[in-house]
Amino acid sequence: DAGITQSPRHKVTETGTPVTLRCHQTENHRYMYWYRQDPGHGLRLIHYSYGVKDTDKGEVSDGYSVSRSKTEDFLLTLESATSSQTSVYFCAIRESVLGTNEQYFGPGTRLTVT
């Protein structure tokens, strides 16, 4: 257990509404990532963070923003949700304390945009 939680675990929202997903870790890891998983696409990186207030875009960042104001929390915001953002969202951390660089995933958030 890498000490990663995500909230909410399930959410249904309407097109055009803002949505924020939260990832929380208890292990003090520096690196955190947001991925989305869709059938036929594997997991695709949305945004990542390499420290407090340090974030960068991944391969599918359009329509998403992130914030990391403290080490343990990484927030993903959909400013105006669209149906194409219906997906399962996974947060991940990269193990940096032991230096193994393995990535571990949170339990996921299933988001449905109607």
Next chain:
Amino acid sequence: EDKVVQSPLSLVVHEGDTVTLNCSYEVTNFRSLLWYKQEKKAPTFLFMLTSSGIEKKSGRLSSILDKKELFSILNITATQTGDSAIYLCAVQFAGGTSYGKLTFGQGTILTVHP
């Protein structure tokens, strides 16, 4: 363009069979290749491979990397119904600005029948 390709995309076998899953990649700044198993929840870490020719083994699962031919295989011997899952391959990037982000293949769906 960086890409990771897995084959086959799906595979159906019977208990006791041996399976080989393939992952090929074309990426810049390769650091390591990771294998994950995903049942009806978050991906769980199996192996990280960084050096060619060194087999990693865990019970009935084993994996090896060929950095010259740019591929990895995941072997599962004496398959059981509990091995049914999606197996994901991902490449981790090296370099100061990559911060360990992963690019995933599409996944292989393995179904093991009793």
